[in-house]
Amino acid sequence: MKNISKYPEKNTWLTLLERPVLEKKDLRNTVGEIFLKVKNEGDSALKEFSEKFDQVQIDQFLVSENEIESAIDEVSEDLKTAIKQAKENICKFHLTQKSEKKEIETTEGVVCWRESRAIENVGLYIPGGTAPLFSTVLMLAVPAQIAGCKELILCTPPQKDGSINPAILFTAQLCAVTKIFKVGGAQAIAALTLGTESIPKVDKIFGPGNQYVTQAKQLAMEYNVAIDLPAGPSEVLVIADETANPEFCAADLLSQAEHGIDSQVIFISTDEVIFNETLKEIEKQVAELSRNEIAKVAIENSQFILMNSISEAIEMSNSYAPEHLILSIENPRNYIADITNAGSIFLGNYTPESAGDYASGTNHTLPTNGFARNYSGVSLDSFVKKITIQEISKTGIQNIGKTIEIMAAAEGLTAHKNAVSLRLKSLKNEI
């Protein structure tokens, strides 16, 4: 924990909070070749890649009903109850994101509104590795189901024995995922982009993944498939005043740090006692974590900053644009209006980031790497398109017709003008 700054000058902030430049290995060619092979050879390419990258032989990519049934039996009742409570809260929160139809008559006889339609086919990618991210299944499949997406296609890499973690399968069936495929990595993204004999092509791909998956999602966009968000390592910024609890602050910082050695962890306090005690608490707590090797590295790279005021701390946070922002301060609601850039905000001492990661109801797929400046996290909006609709009456076109004619003529588009002129003429003849 070497990165301690006390009352830094404003002109040093940018450097202080500079994110490590992600070493963008040029995986474009590697991933491009995977796409090409999946395009040409379909399932057989997927088989080859599974053997090569995951060291597992898969004959049937589609997870069978039987496999799902056994998985349901394997998951403990406690975990099932927990997943169900989380699902219910995620469902409640995302239901508030439905938008009502609002018709407006912009000019007499000119009525406009928007309607939402589900994106029909969505691909949900759930990475493998050490942690079975069934919580991400909830975060993607629940809003997809509320939106009314027709096909929810989930891809996740098989374990060495060819199976999928039961909690992932349980959660997927609970959220009405249509089909689950045992395939991971860039080849899974290629399959969702291009379609194979087994795996259907989708319209939009969601979910986290390693650098190959990230590159593959970028390539998917060149094939006209949309993606959820650009990727980056996870981040938390905690602002604490004298009312904060150092034990809780340390725990929140560490729960970010355990994600990966590239996790970004920033602590800003206006109170030197809280500041020092939090530093001590981290030392104490980190030893007991199962992923303490990872957390230690992330903490070494983290920033601990003492500042003069909450408003200054928020100004600094806005310039950093954190994925998660925890306000462990008195009356945190008073400061919300000042926050311009953040993925998700956690208010007060009893709102840990892990609540949002799992069960409060908010979505944990959030903009990282400074993308909180220009992107929202995943929400119901991510699974729908909004279509604009307009209906103009005879009166309406008489009211705005001249305006359109003048503007179209000034832009040199006579056919655009003519489409209105002919209608106005026919109405004159009617009278």
Added chain:
Amino acid sequence: MKNISKYPEKNTWLTLLERPVLEKKDLRNTVGEIFLKVKNEGDSALKEFSEKFDQVQIDQFLVSENEIESAIDEVSEDLKTAIKQAKENICKFHLTQKSEKKEIETTEGVVCWRESRAIENVGLYIPGGTAPLFSTVLMLAVPAQIAGCKELILCTPPQKDGSINPAILFTAQLCAVTKIFKVGGAQAIAALTLGTESIPKVDKIFGPGNQYVTQAKQLAMEYNVAIDLPAGPSEVLVIADETANPEFCAADLLSQAEHGIDSQVIFISTDEVIFNETLKEIEKQVAELSRNEIAKVAIENSQFILMNSISEAIEMSNSYAPEHLILSIENPRNYIADITNAGSIFLGNYTPESAGDYASGTNHTLPTNGFARNYSGVSLDSFVKKITIQEISKTGIQNIGKTIEIMAAAEGLTAHKNAVSLRLKSLKNEI
């Protein structure tokens, strides 16, 4: 007009409505070099590119107050009034897109909601060329202003004499654009992405452009700048029954056709008389258009399809996912629910596409090239991020704490669990 199909079999639809594959010239290297030069040399690179590509020498990129004042004098009163009416309608419609804060208590003591924040710095690109697209200035700057974006930076290529079309300048000042720069092409996008001595770096870039601009916007994303929409040629699909007016249908098809030789124009009718008369009307009207050479080519490539029923026509339209969909049919509102993929829908005989292009209030920046399957058009949403916020009370964390602990443990994330356990423990001690 060779592409006439009568009652095509469903298995031929996909081929029939296949879009021409856009010849993606590999401009990545060319545009990449422009970015590099702008990054290293700033304004002096922009000067060089303006001389090279636009054959104009620019000493000051920023449009001066004087230039804006003279432009305002040059625009006719008629055009000013028209632009103002259009602005008012666009403003009214986009104001309906503001989302109200909806707090929800997902579990007792767990409160979640979303708040919108403007994307602070936005870049608006307005292409040069034959048509001065001041209407696009309205479509981008009005929602940016409503969203509360701080900096609205407009870039547009200068004319040969170094000036900007007065209607563009008039509209920009009317919509409170912060700064206008005389620079176009890939170098303008590079400047907005990277910043130069004159031009500030932005968070998101909006607006249409040629293939260099399109490629530059793609590259901008690799520099963490967001963009509005992927690009493609403009499209209209008209569905007409026996109540349609062939004169109007022809005019609507032609107003799409005049955009460019690659414009996609599709006409589907359930009535053979209307079908044939529309074909005749096109021949008649096309001759009189100022851009008839362009329109003729686009019409040659267009599709005219006779079908059995409106519901079949809508099914076909859904599979094509048109940017603009005109329903020149009886009781068009009855069919809206069946439409799953479209950018914007125009209902009835008095709602020409050009109304939406200019003055009804809807946005004309819409998804083309099949992107209506997975993207919405530009709206107020495009200029904001939505931040999720949560506040959990002591009761709240007691209600969902166990759920979080179980889920975090099952994902192997003990620090996530610990952040909750410590809080639950402290509450037990309180009692």
